[in-house]
Amino acid sequence: MSLLSTLARLEAVRAQRAQPLATVRHRHLSERPMVLVPLAAAGESGAPLAVLLGTDRESPRLHFVPQPLNRTQRSEFLAAVAREVVPYLASFGDEVELLEGSEKDPVSGEKVPVVRELCADAPQLIVPNAGGVSHLALLGRSTRFRRTVEDPDPGEYPSPTEVPLLGRWLTHLTDRAQVPGSSMLLAMTGLLSRHWATGQSNLEDQHLAARLAWHLPPAGFEPPGTGAAAAEWVESARDGDGLLLHPPAGPATDPKFDERVLAPAILRHDAAVAVRERAEAARDAAEVRRAAGLVEQAHAELARVLLSVTLPTWHDVWHGLDLLRALPAAGHLPDRWEGDRWSFTMHRDRVAAGEPPQPRRDDAVTAARKLAQREREQARLEIQEALDDPLAMAERRLAGEAFAGEVVEVVPEWSAGRSPKPRPLLVVRTDDRPHADPGREVHRAHAEPAQRAEVVSAAPGEVVVRLLSGMGRRKDPEPGSVPEPGTAVVFTLFELAPRQSAPLPEPADTPWTHGGPPVAVEDVPVGADEWE
Amino acid sequence: MNVSHLGQASPPLRRLSELRGPAPQRSLDARALAALAANPGCRRRALLDAAGVDKTALAQQLGRPAPFGQSPFAIRRGLQFESRLKRDGYAVLLAPLRRRLGLPEDEVASLAVPDLLPAASPAVRAERTAAVLAEAAADPAGWTLLDHPMLRLEVAGSPAYLEPDAVVVHAGRCTVVEIKSFPVLDGSADPANVGAAARQAAVYVLALQEAAARLAGRPLSAGPYAVQELPGAPELTVLLVCPKDFSSQPVAVPVDVRRELAVTRRQLSRMTRIDQLLAALPEGVTFDLARDASGAPTRPAGELAAAVAAVPAAYAPECISTCELGFHCRAQARCAGGVEQLGRGVRGELGSLRTVEEALAAAEQGGGGGPELDEAAERLAYAARLRAGALAAGGVR
Ligand code: SF4
Numbered sequence: 001m002s003l004l005s006t007l008a009r010l011e012a013v014r015a016q017r018a019q020p021l022a023t024v025r026h027r028h029l030s031e032r033p034m035v036l037v038p039l040a041a042a043g044e045s046g047a048p049l050a051v052l053l054g055t056d057r058e059s060p061r062l063h064f065v066p067q068p069l070n071r072t073q074r075s076e077f078l079a080a081v082a083r084e085v086v087p088y089l090a091s092f093g094d095e096v097e098l099l100e101g102s103e104k105d106p107v108s109g110e111k112v113p114v115v116r117e118l119c120a121d122a123p124q125l126i127v128p129n130a131g132g133v134s135h136l137a138l139l140g141r142s143t144r145f146r147r148t149v150e151d152p153d154p155g156e157y158p159s160p161t162e163v164p165l166l167g168r169w170l171t172h173l174t175d176r177a178q179v180p181g182s183s184m185l186l187a188m189t190g191l192l193s194r195h196w197a198t199g200q201s202n203l204e205d206q207h208l209a210a211r212l213a214w215h216l217p218p219a220g221f222e223p224p225g226t227g228a229a230a231a232e233w234v235e236s237a238r239d240g241d242g243l244l245l246h247p248p249a250g251p252a253t254d255p256k257f258d259e260r261v262l263a264p265a266i267l268r269h270d271a272a273v274a275v276r277e278r279a280e281a282a283r284d285a286a287e288v289r290r291a292a293g294l295v296e297q298a299h300a301e302l303a304r305v306l307l308s309v310t311l312p313t314w315h316d317v318w319h320g321l322d323l324l325r326a327l328p329a330a331g332h333l334p335d336r337w338e339g340d341r342w343s344f345t346m347h348r349d350r351v352a353a354g355e356p357p358q359p360r361r362d363d364a365v366t367a368a369r370k371l372a373q374r375e376r377e378q379a380r381l382e383i384q385e386a387l388d389d390p391l392a393m394a395e396r397r398l399a400g401e402a403f404a405g406e407v408v409e410v411v412p413e414w415s416a417g418r419s420p421k422p423r424p425l426l427v428v429r430t431d432d433r434p435h436a437d438p439g440r441e442v443h444r445a446h447a448e449p450a451q452r453a454e455v456v457s458a459a460p461g462e463v464v465v466r467l468l469s470g471m472g473r474r475k476d477p478e479p480g481s482v483p484e485p486g487t488a489v490v491f492t493l494f495e496l497a498p499r500q501s502a503p504l505p506e507p508a509d510t511p512w513t514h515g516g517p518p519v520a521v522e523d524v525p526v527g528a529d530e531w532e
Numbered sequence: 533m534n535v536s537h538l539g540q541a542s543p544p545l546r547r548l549s550e551l552r553g554p555a556p557q558r559s560l561d562a563r564a565l566a567a568l569a570a571n572p573g574c575r576r577r578a579l580l581d582a583a584g585v586d587k588t589a590l591a592q593q594l595g596r597p598a599p600f601g602q603s604p605f606a607i608r609r610g611l612q613f614e615s616r617l618k619r620d621g622y623a624v625l626l627a628p629l630r631r632r633l634g635l636p637e638d639e640v641a642s643l644a645v646p647d648l649l650p651a652a653s654p655a656v657r658a659e660r661t662a663a664v665l666a667e668a669a670a671d672p673a674g675w676t677l678l679d680h681p682m683l684r685l686e687v688a689g690s691p692a693y694l695e696p697d698a699v700v701v702h703a704g705r706c707t708v709v710e711i712k713s714f715p716v717l718d719g720s721a722d723p724a725n726v727g728a729a730a731r732q733a734a735v736y737v738l739a740l741q742e743a744a745a746r747l748a749g750r751p752l753s754a755g756p757y758a759v760q761e762l763p764g765a766p767e768l769t770v771l772l773v774c775p776k777d778f779s780s781q782p783v784a785v786p787v788d789v790r791r792e793l794a795v796t797r798r799q800l801s802r803m804t805r806i807d808q809l810l811a812a813l814p815e816g817v818t819f820d821l822a823r824d825a826s827g828a829p830t831r832p833a834g835e836l837a838a839a840v841a842a843v844p845a846a847y848a849p850e851c852i853s854t855c856e857l858g859f860h861c862r863a864q865a866r867c868a869g870g871v872e873q874l875g876r877g878v879r880g881e882l883g884s885l886r887t888v889e890e891a892l893a894a895a896e897q898g899g900g901g902g903p904e905l906d907e908a909a910e911r912l913a914y915a916a917r918l919r920a921g922a923l924a925a926g927g928v929r
Binding site for chain 2: 003004006007008009010011013014020023024041042043044045046047057138141142199200201202203204228232233236253254256257258259263360361389390391393394397399431
């Protein structure tokens with residue numbers, strides 16, 4: 001945590017209210033996001049229990065596994081979820097932009113023009129917390145290799161065809177979520193943490209409702225208020241039966257809820273199903289009808305209790321979206337969102353081309369590529385955030401990586417030589433203390449075109465720089481390209497265009513010691529490790 | 533695993549039992565001891581644990597119960613997994629050990645599973661474990677599995693008893709086995725889970741090292757990374773047994789715990805000795821909940837809170853997930869306006885500024901604070917100017 005965010009936390013303690021950590025919104029928000037509140041069954045990794053999902057705040061839809069150990073029911077659950085999520089994702093694949101570019105022809109080596117498709121928009125999933133993202137990743141991993149009825153060897157328990165497709169998409173989205181600044185799958189706690197500080201620790205901020213209690217008075221908390229007391233109430237207040245008044249945001253449920261509510265409800269459902277099966281075996285039509293009624297009742301009861309522990313979180317996520325939408329969008333969002341659109345488009349194409357699901361583990365080349373991409377995106381994100389938001393720039397200034405001030409004097413000078421170029425000196429009055437030794441290259445923020453300069457001298461309160469570029473080709477600078485006295489300027493010690501990392505070799509050019517060819521076809525023992 | 537204490541009533545032990553009152557002594561589990569080692573500066577917890585106070589009941593009576601609990605689904609699943617291991621004769625444990633020792637796969641070794649008197653008192657069980665361990669270590673060819681043995685460990689000058697899931701003894705050396713419910717997915721497990729398990733297992737390894745040293749009549753070697761060359765000494769690699777992928781098929785993963793062992797040893801040695809904690813305690817302090825005939829605690833919360841407050845704490849937000857008194861100590865830290873409520877790192881960042889108000893006052897002093905502001909305060913004031921300027925520039929304030 002930086003000192004600036006510590007300061008914001010201190011202010012939040014005093015105000016008992018969240019304090020801004022950003023002046024703009026640094027993540028793209030879709031106009032049509034899909035919110036998911038997933039719950040996992042306790043004791044078994046990645047086993048789904050329920051999910052409340054939808055794109056309409058007013059009508060969330062609940063899907064659940066009545067008996068979490070029953071693989072048929074689990075399969076039906078996944079198919080139902082897939083029938084909601086996959087069409088939502090696919091709906092973004094239809095409207096495309098056509099981009100003209102060129103590509104090297106693999107045979108002739110010549111550049112040939114190509115037209116590529118880029119989806120005009122991309123989907124966005126929002127989950128309550130980081131645990132939700134991990135849970136979706138596990139679901140993706142456990143379903144993308146499922147065999148379906150369409151497989152040559154469908155196995156004993158073929159899945160509906162949508163299930164492995166859902167798995168591939170979830171894998172893609174959770175993988176993309178690792179890319180800094182990406183916005184196709186976001187956790188609400190992370191979004192809020194980026195934009196506001198609470199008066200509690202980062203650990204406590206992982207509890208969505210508790211951190212929201214620093215923004216809005218929690219429903220049911222008397223007397224209404226925000227801050228530590230409200231957060232503690234949300235974390236720990238229980239009713240007469242020992243149940244939390246505000247259920248946790250999942251994926252884990254409260255153990256007390258499991259013990260007192262969920263386990264008995266599952267038991268009743270199991271019992272009703274057993275009665276029905278017995279009646280069916282005995283071909284007792286009247287009893288079958290009666291038992292069907294019992295099953296229906298038990299099913300409705302399970303739906304009721306599961307809705308009661310997901311609905312509060314559903315509202316919390318949407319309240320979080322309200323808060324974020326009230327912030328003005330940062331300038332670089334369309335740029336980064338385009339990266340997400342490419343990612344979406346490319347995965348859409350891979351699925352359409354019938355490529356196999358993502359392997360269990362990345363080969364060395366893919367892993368290196370992903371790592372390089374994440375580093376590159378991290379650098380780009382930091383630069384863009386600093387340019388978009390004075391508060392993010394303040395972090396860099398505090399770290400001595402940038403300085404802001406006012407130009408107090410401009411000394412026109414020129415380079416030596418036959419065709420002299422403008423090399424004016426700027427005297428900048430600043431309270432910042434950049435780590436700027438003479439000779440150090442600096443970059444002027446928000447300059448169009450880009451403008452480099454060199455530190456001439458740096459003393460407390462004053463930095464002198466010499467502008468080196470961005471002033472046109474003539475002897476005298478283009479009008480407006482040199483800031484006049486009285487202008488506010490910001491210079492950074494870091495480059496404002498992210499450096500391209502050394503390009504990685506194409507897979508075909510990678511030595512086999514590093515995972516290059518011969519291409520090992522991923523052995524996919526489909527269905528071999530499904531849940532028991 | 534359990535931690536409990538010898539029955540001889542030496543003066544400190546008598547005082548410890550007074551602190552607890554007539555309530556039965558609480559045993560700790562390995563996780564609790566690892567948590568104790570993670571926050572060695574907390575005297576409050578060290579003393580409550582040494583006295584065997586039921587911290588769950590204490591927190592309840594203080595009005596801020598601990599949020600811990602285990603789902604019945606998780607418990608059932610854990611039991612199923614453990615019984616499955618036993619059903620196939622622990623083959624999953626023996627196979628990787630055999631491989632590591634270079635023994636042929638098909639060698640049929642009979643596995644001895646001696647009776648460790650599970651119903652006896654901790655002290656008796658520990659004696660029994662020590663005897664069985666010595667015997668097994670003396671037999672180079674046999675394989676012995678100690679199912680839930682009881683180990684003794686000195687913690688801050690008072691003996692504690694620990695119960696690992698299993699210890700396998702072969703060729704004069706033993707290996708700690710921990711059974712966990714998190715999965716090994718595509719060959720790797722969640723590092724946070726593995727880390728927690730390794731910290732726990734390190735506590736057992738340390739206890740076994742002490743046992744081997746005691747058996748050989750030698751002091752524990754000073755170097756935490758040194759492999760003991762004594763009969764019955766533990767390997768510094770433990771086995772975690774986890775479900776494989778999404779199945780309930782067990783798989784064993786070796787985990788090197790040398791680093792965790794070194795950390796645990798260092799932390800435990802940093803803990804203030806219990807007798808010193810007792811000496812610093814005001815006369816008459818007790819954590820007795822004064823239960824009535826029906827077992828309901830009657831001790832007024834205020835009185836209890838005062839008793840707890842008599843022992844200094846070292847609160848950090850991590851406490852909330854590791855200590856039963858987390859919510860209570862947090863409320864105290866908040867009440868006192870301490871900066872530690874915001875996180876461990878914050879304290880270092882703010883130097884001598886210990887409260888929220890002190891820190892904010894320093895931030896507001898601006899540039900004119902003068903030389904009495906130390907470096908941290910000055911930096912804070914600079915940060916505050918940057919923050920105010922940026923918020924104004926961004927149109928937020
Ligand atoms: S919660 Fe309190 S008693 Fe427990 S470790 Fe933290 S400070 Fe110590």
